[in-house]
Amino acid sequence: MTVPRSTFRLQLHKDFTFDDAAAQVDYLAALGISHAYASPITTATSGSTHGYDTVDYTHVNPELGGEDALRRFVEKLRAHDMGLIVDVVPNHMGVGGSENTWWLDILEWGRHAAHARFFDVDWHSPDPALRGKVLAPFLGAAYGEELHGGKIKLAFLADEGRFVIEYYAHTFPVCPVDYPSILQEAPELAQRFTGLTTQPTDQPRAADARAALVTLAATEGGKAAIAATLAAHGAGSPQGRERLHRLLERQHFRLAWWRTAADEVNWRRFFDVSTLGGVRVERPEVFEASHALIFRLFTEGLIDGVRIDHVDGLAEPREYCQRLRQRLEELSKERPEALQHGNGRTYFVVEKILARGEPLRGDWQVDGTTGYDFMNDVGALLHDPKGAEPLARAWAALSGRSADFADEALVARRKILAENLSAEHDRVARALHRIARDTPATRDFTFSSLRRVVGEIVVQFPVYRIYPVNSVRSAEDERYFSQALSGARAALPRADHVVLDQVAQWLGGKLPDEAPVAEKPRERAAERGRDRNQTAQPNTNAPASTGSQRRSAQTLFSQLTSPVAAKAVEDTACYRYGRLLSRNEVGADPGEFALSVEEFHKGNLERSKAFPHAMLATATHDHKRGEDVRARIAALSEIPDEWAATLHNWSTLNTSLRRPVDGDDANWAPGPGAEAMLYQTLVGCWPPGLSPDDEAGVKELAERVAQWQLKALREAKLRTSWFAPDEAYENACREFLFDIVAPQRRGGFLKELPAFAERIGRAGAVNSFQQTLLRLTAPGVPDLYQGTELWDFSLVDPDNRRPVDYEQRRAWLAEGEAKGPPSEQLSNWRDGRVKLALVRRALALRQHAASLFAQGEYLPLEVQGKHADRVIAFARHAGSAYAIVIATRLAEPLLAKHGDTPLVDADQWGDTAVILPDALGSRALFDWMSTGAPKADGQRLLVRDALAAMPVALLVEEGVR
Structure with missing residues (x-):
């Protein structure tokens, strides 16, 4: 491999x-x-x-x-x-527009298209207006408004002999079966299409007829006939609009306002994105x-x-x-x-x-x-668990929202299911309803009760999805499904519990030759004398199609729980909850604030055994904040009281700049929660070395933050959203941002902001060194996201996809090679070259000792002494070769108050020591991060020696050097 x-x-x-x-x-x-x-x-x-x-x-x-x-x-x-x-x-594929020929094929020919089964379309919609059709929710306004306004047009593609409906950049092919009715004014052009059907055997004939139409339409008479045909379907007259409308009603697609998709879309989307269609x-x-x-x-x-x-x-x-x-x-x-x-x-x-x-x-x-799992692990490792409760209390007091992320996630799940994915919810309920109707014992389960029950299971689901084998949940699936089932049982009325139990079986429960749970005794007025504890008899009349129906329902269920989790947690709750934004990341649970060293080691050991070649990431094209933004914000966990006081002071300082919305002073922008998250973001992404006197630099930063802010506000879906933007509120939030960083604030907030960013900047840098070295040396394949070899103070996309200055990196890499190990550049840490050097040196060792990192075992190392909780250490071992990784963590209390370097003074470590493997006792080790060659006293390697020049160390013996 x-x-x-x-x-x-x-x-x-x-x-x-x-x-x-x-x-x-x-x-x-x-x-x-x-x-x-x-x-x-x-x-x-x-x-x-x-x-x-x-x-x-x-x-x-x-x-x-x-x-x-x-x-x-x-x-x-x-x-x-x-x-x-x-x-x-x-x-999924991109749909809409005019470029996806597979998608255009199903719009043209419907269920009989060659690609009809390529996309996950429900051709049997319960809505009569959608049976055999594809909802095309690409209109910017209501259908009638766009039709009357002349924005929906019939057009003719002369080089293809094809009639299409055009709507801005979107193209919708007209079925050739309708060409005769379109060409009423030109029977000589229509005749070749007469008698066509949508059957696959007729489609080649339609292609031949279109080829002939290309030739005929190129003649003067043909051009005139086409022009007359298009005019007859024009929106300039009531007759033209009516004729165009009737033509549209006969097509295999139904044009609709984009807002209809959440409730009526009859094909699987990527999450709730109606420009991305699910592929089978x-x-x-x-x-x-x-x-x-x-x-x-x-x-x-x-x-x-x-x-x-x-x-x-x-x-x-x-x-x-x-x-x-x-x-x-x-x-x-x-x-x-x-x-x-x-x-x-x-x-x-x-x-x-x-x-x-x-x-x-x-x-x-x-x-x-x-690598999202590793990104979550290493991100949580950077946080001081002692900050969790005080920061949660501060957030709740300031924002008026829950201190518990789980509360936000549950509310967001209900909102997403009801407002964004209602059509997908309906589709699961219909699949279950079909199963229910096939069995006498469950035929009275109503669509509404099934919809209610499955919706509650989805809302309570703790993971993305389950993976049944042969339609039966595995033990691992059962572990998570049972959590959702318990939550649903607590939330639903007792009358729904019998339906809940049956749905649980249909969604992967074991089905022995016994009656469904639904046939268990219930109280019935007509059977007053029946023993309430009587056991129902086995059902032997289940239809043969039950197995395939169950598989279909399970698939639809899993394809609903996944987008609900993603949209509710990552794209809603993570923009509502602001204890510390460093934990609000893709693949993370903001409710899990910190991870212990022992838990981090456990995760690495499990990965090394099961998936030793998994990717290790700390930044991706989808991250919400750059890796070094998160590392700096994480440092706030070490000073929770100071940060809470700072938030309060800044809010007071900027009170006069708040914007009342709609003339209501109580309804101000951005609002307490959004304001607090804005301050965290500014602290996290303030570039090292940016002076408040640099008006152009501050404005450039404000523009980037404003882009983040707009996305964050809309994703939160509290006072504005992508679905229904409140532009007055959004503009007020933007004005607030630009006001608080305006040049005239240089003596106030604009002075305090960079000073505070500098205050935690060194602790943030130590966190960055730690997570970078751990990624490069832990079991797995380290992945570098473009540009992050220097400081990554990016925000959510598209900010994290800005052009990378490779020429600068190339020049600095060459200069760094001449300057020696990373420790030689630590004093100038703000420009990021030390991070580049760290990456280069660690990768060089991986190349030099490839088998050590590719196949070597992972050995957690014990740390003893005064500050043992502020060090993480492990070894990679293969044969006789070892590499020792040591990193400073939770460094803020140990950093000199008036120092300028992100390095703990050696004398601060006291007796803190890493306990080395027996084989390395009393041997000299060489550091790839510095010029150091610390020697252990027996098995005890003092941290003050190992981390004298850099906050991290990568130690090897002479033969591996």
């Missing part, structure tokens, strides 16, 4: 192409990277800045330079003995069609591994991963001989959010996750 030594994530788009990436390969090689790790390379919606809106799986994105440029990029990688991992998006990759023909390009590029040796996006969105993640693994192993034998490897396995990771204690399933045959 080609296991990457380290990866570097590149965000490709039209302004950073394969050729641009190729130009940085020598820099990545010098940094110590073994594999480039690219965002999706298949053709995406024009202008896409991320690539996750694929419109064509069969071609390399031309905006990135196409396949030729990809080959040039890979040739450059190979010249440096590097590989390429690509991001694959099997769950579980179908073999869809799997092959959507992966054909990736398989060919892999076979030809252009790519070496894959990262699978949003695996939980798939109908059957286990089966998908197993199928993909099998295909990759088969194809690996056909790769160029130089790229073939002993066991034929290919590096393959999945994007998966794991709750605390939730394992990645071993039978998926993947190499691990993309």
